Every structure is written in structure tokens, then in C-alpha cells.
Amino acid sequence: MTERKRFLIVKCPRCQGYQIVDSRNKSKTCSQCSRRFEIIDLAVIASARDAREARTVVAELKMPRTTASEPKVI
Numbered sequence: 519m520t521e522r523k524r525f526l527i528v529k530c531p532r533c534q535g536y537q538i539v540d541s542r543n544k545s546k547t548c549s550q551c552s553r554r555f556e557i558i559d560l561a562v563i564a565s566a567r568d569a570r571e572a573r574t575v576v577a578e579l580k581m582p583r584t585t586a587s588e589p590k591v592i
């Protein structure tokens with residue numbers, strides 16, 4: 519079995535809120551504005567193996583000071 523990321527992080531087209539969706543689902547109702555959208559129509563911002571990892575990714579995305587282009591200091 520190949521390892522597949524099961525959870526996807528997408529952005530609601532209406533309220534721009536980050537949403538965690540199960541990749542096996544075809545549609546999702548926004549938890550913030552109740553808008554229903556097709557997952558396939560949206561750009562996947564990130565993916566995660568489980569719900570916990572997905573929440574961590576969303577928390578990082580919401581942090582205003584963190585930018586994807588910023589080099590990572592180890």
C-alpha cells in the first residue's frame with residue numbers, strides 16, 4: 519500500500535476560511551459560513567495524514583508571520 523495523505527486543507531470560496539476535508543469526500547460544508555462546495559473545484563493548499571496533522575497545518579497557515587517563502591532555520 520502506498521502512503522496517501524488522507525486530509526486536505528482547502529479554502530472556502532465564500533469566507534476564505536481554511537477547511538479540513540477528508541479526501542475521500544467529494545463535497546464539504548463550510549464550518550464557518552455553511553456554504554457547500556465541491557472539493558475538486560478548490561485548490562488544495564496542503565495535505566496531511568491525519569486530522570491532528572491537518573489541524574497543525576491550519577494553525578500554521580493562520581499565523582500571520584509565517585510565510586511559505588521564508589527559509590526554514592534549523
Ligand SMILES: [Zn+2]
Pocket residue numbers: 530531532533534535548549550551552553
Ligand atoms: Zn465558508
